[in-house]
Each structure stands twice: as structure tokens, then as C-alpha cells.
Amino acid sequence: MxxxxxxxxxxxxxxxxxxxxxxxxxxxxxxxxxxxxxxxxxxxxxxxxxxxTPDPIVDNAVSHLRVGRTHYSPALGEINLRRAVADYETRTSPHRCSADEVSIFPGVTAALYAVLSCLVDAGDEVVVVEPMYVGYQPILNALDATATVVRARSADGFEPRLDDMMAAVGASTRVMLVNTPGNPTGAMIPPATLARLAEHCRSRGIWLVCDEVYSMFTFDKPHISLRTAADRLDNVVVIDGLSKSHAMSGWRIGWVVAPRALTRRLGQFAAMSMFGCPQFIQDAAAFALNNDExxxxxxxxxxxxxxxxxxxxxxxxxxxxxxxxxxxxxxxxxxxxxxxxxxxxxxxxxxxxxxxxxxxxxxxxxxxxxxxxxxxxxxxxxxxxxxxxxxxxxxx
Ligand SMILES: Cc1ncc(COP(=O)(O)O)c(C=O)c1O
Missing domain, CATH: 3.90.1150.10 (Aspartate Aminotransferase, domain 1)
Structure with a gap:
């Protein structure tokens, strides 16, 4: 060998x-x-x-391919798509969202990796809720970060308890990562819990990152985003994408909505690593978000x-x-x-x-x-x- x-x-x-x-x-x-x-x-x-994937979205991508939208794109994403995400966020939240708080990534997984790379150093702790989506642990492993696990209970419908989450924050915690609606259980974290969590994390100097990739699939009550629930957004990061909601898992489109200072760093991270997502896919993603109801x-x-x-x-x-x-x-x-x-x-x-x-x-x-x-x-x-x-x- x-x-x-x-x-x-x-x-x-x-x-x-x-x-x-x-x-x-x-x-x-x-x-x-x-x-x-x-x-x-x-x-x-x-x-x-x-x-x-719905035909009009496919047709849109094909027509953009045909007119030559096949070149490099800005590291933070095409402005049309960043605006479409910002408009979506503004429609669904009391906080206005501007395109310069939005960055585009090839899927939620890449977005999570970028965000955690910009927030966490080796040896730092990240509080995560279990049951946990299986994609999180490899990202934490890659960054050499330690997971501090908070267990949600079956008796609570797998809704994590606020006190448990707050108690898990320690001296080395840099980030709390939550997922609502959650995979695998579909549990949704109530807005009041999200609001108090955001405030608690803020007071402890910790980022609160929320993976909301199932945001558009809620059945009996509406999804309330962390960005909607939180009073202040200084430490709040929301990640979402089209993989599930628009049956576009193979297109690889996700985004991060974060304060400008973090977004600027995410742009540097994206420029170094992916150097932009395909133009025609971002065009079709913007079309999808603007015409998806x-x-x-x-x-x-x-x-x-x-x-x-x-x-x-x-x-x-x-x-x-x-x-x-x-x-x-x-x-x-x-x-x-x-x-x-x-x-x-x-x-x-x-x-x-x-x-x-x-x-x-x-x-x-x-x-x-x-x-x-x-x-x-x-x-x-x-x-x-x-x-x-x-x-x-x-x-x-
Ligand atoms: C909670 C959660 N986050 C992220 C992902 C991955 O999303 P993407 O395909 O956009 O990378 C999944 C996929 O199953 C998921 O369940």
C-alpha cells in the first residue's frame, strides 16, 4: 500500500x-x-x-440556461434571489429584512457549515437539541466543536423545554442550534419559547441559529420563524431553503438571514469555498419563491x-x-x-x-x-x- x-x-x-x-x-x-x-x-x-419540481420552475431554469445565465455569480448570491428571500422574510415577520442580510448557499447543509464556521472555533461548545437531524454532528465534527445535548421528551411531543435549553448554556458555549419544525419529529418550538431563548442567548453573548428547512410544511398551526418571534435580531440567524418545500433537493439552494456583520463574513467564507451558486438555478429559485403559493x-x-x-x-x-x-x-x-x-x-x-x-x-x-x-x-x-x-x- x-x-x-x-x-x-x-x-x-x-x-x-x-x-x-x-x-x-x-x-x-x-x-x-x-x-x-x-x-x-x-x-x-x-x-x-x-x-x-413544479414544471414552471423547471421551465424558468431552462429559459435562463438558454439565455446564457451560466457564468460566475456574486459570492453572497444573485441580488434578485437575495431580494426575493428578503421580501419573503418581510412578508412573514414584523421585522423588515433587507437583501444585505441575506446570503445564498448551495443547500441548507452548506449554509449551516458556513454559519458555524464563521461562529465557532475548535473546542467551542454548541448546544443542540436531541432528537437531532443527522447532518449536524458531522458539521460539528468537521469544526472540532463539542455538542452539548439537550434532550426533548416524548411526553412533551418532543418540544424542547426552555429551562433545559437555558440550563445547557455554559462558559464555552458559542452557539445554540435549534431546528423548528423539527426533523425527525415535526415538533415546533412555540414563538414565546423562541423569543425567550433569543433573549437569554443574547444576554449570554451567544448566537441562536435556527434551521427552518420545513417552515413551509406545517399542517395545523402556522410556522412562526425565530426571526418573527425574537424582539431583537443581533444574535439571531435563520437558515431555510427550497429542498423540501419546493421539491428541489437536487437543485441545492438554501439561504441564511443574519445580521449584516455576519453576512459580510459569510460572503468571505462563500468566496473562498464555493465561489457562488449557478446563476440559472438562482434565477429559478427567485421565480419559485415569488410564485410559489x-x-x-x-x-x-x-x-x-x-x-x-x-x-x-x-x-x-x-x-x-x-x-x-x-x-x-x-x-x-x-x-x-x-x-x-x-x-x-x-x-x-x-x-x-x-x-x-x-x-x-x-x-x-x-x-x-x-x-x-x-x-x-x-x-x-x-x-x-x-x-x-x-x-x-x-x-x-
Ligand atoms: C433539519 C434538516 N436540515 C437540513 C437538511 C438538509 O437540507 P439541504 O438538502 O437543503 O442541504 C435536512 C434534510 O433532510 C433536514 O432535515
Whole structure:
């Protein structure tokens, strides 16, 4: 073996990123392999919208491609898209938002990495709420930051408690990172909690960063952004994007709304690392944001219908409890009355009935003994999945 293949040949960062995907993910990976081999697997473990990006958005991108919008763009993003985001923020919040508080990134993941890179040094602590979206830990690993975990409880509908979050702030905390509406549970943090949290963080000199990528998928009550809830915005950062709401996950468009001083630094970070997002994609994203009411409503209604279909069906199965989410693309299924190990349950379900659900322990200890069922499949497929789950449970 060449010395250039040894671990020593690579940076410490690569070692921090080189973590095994846990047992929980192995179930999903095995299901994908089975599917590839042509087996009839019902895949309910994927978080990618099944809808096509609406045609007018696709047509818009194509027409911009054709007129040559294929060159470099400013590091902070095209002004049209930054304005469209600022207008959206101004429409939905009492605080006016200007385009120079907005920066554009290729997806929410890249936006989060940029923001945390600008706020956190190696050894700093970031307070995060568990259950936690699986993409956060690798970013913290990359930055050599430490996660201080606050556990949300099932009994509270996985809504994190304000006191727990405030108590987690310590001397080395630089950032608190929250996610509302949340993946995997769909829990929404109430505006009063967000407001008090923002104030508490401000008084302690800490940034409050909120990932709101599911903001447009709320079913029973409206999403209230951190930017809307907070009284002062000095330490407030909101990240959102089009991956979920507009079924545009592969287009890679996300944004950050932050105070100007941070936005300026994000521009420097973006110039060094991505050097701008494709022009024609930003053009189409601006079009999408300015003309989206109909499409987003249609998709939201479809997810709501799927949620109700799945929850009603699962609740009729003895021993299974579906936690009807307020928002998002997932249903958490409580299997504590049936099994003592969610990973084992998911494995057995896949073997016996070829249904793939994600074990809750992939998101942390607080969602152990749950499974995450994705609503990103058509109604027929969801019903097929529920029927197989019922057969599996009744055969045990
Ligand atoms: C909470 C959360 N944040 C961020 C992302 C990633 O978003 P993007 O595809 O825009 O990078 C996801 C995707 O599943 C998510 O669930």
C-alpha cells in the first residue's frame, strides 16, 4: 500500500469525518441494496420529496440556461434571489429584512457549515437539541466543536423545554442550534419559547441559529420563524431553503438571514469555498419563491392527507402508536409496547415484510423505541407499507 493511502497522509479533519454510519442506518442501507437488486421493498426511510419540481420552475431554469445565465455569480448570491428571500422574510415577520442580510448557499447543509464556521472555533461548545437531524454532528465534527445535548421528551411531543435549553448554556458555549419544525419529529418550538431563548442567548453573548428547512410544511398551526418571534435580531440567524418545500433537493439552494456583520463574513467564507451558486438555478429559485403559493399549498395538502392516512391506519394496529406530527415529512411510530430495541425491530420488519423504516435511535437516545416513517411516497405505497407493518405486528 502506498504511504499516500495511510491515515497519516490526510488531515485530522478527515479523521474526524471518518465515522461509521451507526447500526440504525445499516437498516436503510440494506433496504437500498435490496431495492437495487429488484426486490419489492417499500422504502419509507427516505427524506427526499417524491414530487417533481413544479414544471414552471423547471421551465424558468431552462429559459435562463438558454439565455446564457451560466457564468460566475456574486459570492453572497444573485441580488434578485437575495431580494426575493428578503421580501419573503418581510412578508412573514414584523421585522423588515433587507437583501444585505441575506446570503445564498448551495443547500441548507452548506449554509449551516458556513454559519458555524464563521461562529465557532475548535473546542467551542454548541448546544443542540436531541432528537437531532443527522447532518449536524458531522458539521460539528468537521469544526472540532463539542455538542452539548439537550434532550426533548416524548411526553412533551418532543418540544424542547426552555429551562433545559437555558440550563445547557455554559462558559464555552458559542452557539445554540435549534431546528423548528423539527426533523425527525415535526415538533415546533412555540414563538414565546423562541423569543425567550433569543433573549437569554443574547444576554449570554451567544448566537441562536435556527434551521427552518420545513417552515413551509406545517399542517395545523402556522410556522412562526425565530426571526418573527425574537424582539431583537443581533444574535439571531435563520437558515431555510427550497429542498423540501419546493421539491428541489437536487437543485441545492438554501439561504441564511443574519445580521449584516455576519453576512459580510459569510460572503468571505462563500468566496473562498464555493465561489457562488449557478446563476440559472438562482434565477429559478427567485421565480419559485415569488410564485410559489399554489405549488407549496398543493404539496402541503398532499403531505397532510398522507399524514392522516398513515396515522389513522397505524393507530388501528394493536401496540403501535403513531405520533401525529404538526409539520414536516415524517411520522414517528412508538413501538415501545412491542419491542425493546428499535434497530432490531426495523431489521426484523425489513427481513419479514420488506418495509424500510428508520430506527429512531439514529436521531439520539430520546427517539429510541420509535421508528421514523417518511411521507415522501404516494398514498398507495404508504398503504402497502402500513399493511405490511400490520401483518408483521400481528404475526409476532
Ligand atoms: C433539519 C434538516 N436540515 C437540513 C437538511 C438538509 O437540507 P439541504 O438538502 O437543503 O442541504 C435536512 C434534510 O433532510 C433536514 O432535515
Amino acid at each position: 502506498s504511504e499516500f493511502e495511510d491515515d497519516d497522509a490526510f488531515s485530522a479533519l478527515t479523521a474526524r469525518l471518518d465515522t461509521e454510519s451507526g447500526d440504525a442506518w445499516l437498516v436503510h442501507e440494506r433496504a437500498q441494496e435490496m431495492k437495487k437488486r429488484g426486490e419489492d421493498v417499500v422504502m419509507l426511510s427516505i427524506g427526499d420529496p417524491d414530487f417533481r 399554489f405549488y407549496v399549498r398543493e404539496m402541503r395538502n398532499a403531505y397532510r392527507k398522507r399524514r392522516d392516512l398513515v396515522c389513522d391506519r397505524l393507530d388501528s394496529i394493536q401496540g403501535v402508536r403513531a405520533l401525529r406530527p404538526d409539520s414536516g415529512m415524517f411520522v414517528m411510530v412508538d413501538i415501545s409496547a412491542l419491542h425493546t430495541d428499535d434497530v432490531e425491530f426495523a431489521r426484523e420488519l425489513l427481513d419479514a415484510e420488506k418495509v424500510s423504516l428508520l430506527p429512531g435511535s439514529a436521531f439520539g437516545e430520546s427517539t429510541r423505541l420509535h421508528l421514523r416513517l417518511s411521507l415522501a411516497q404516494g398514498e398507495d405505497e404508504l398503504i402497502r407499507g402500513c399493511e405490511r407493518i400490520e401483518r408483521f405486528v400481528s404475526s409476532r
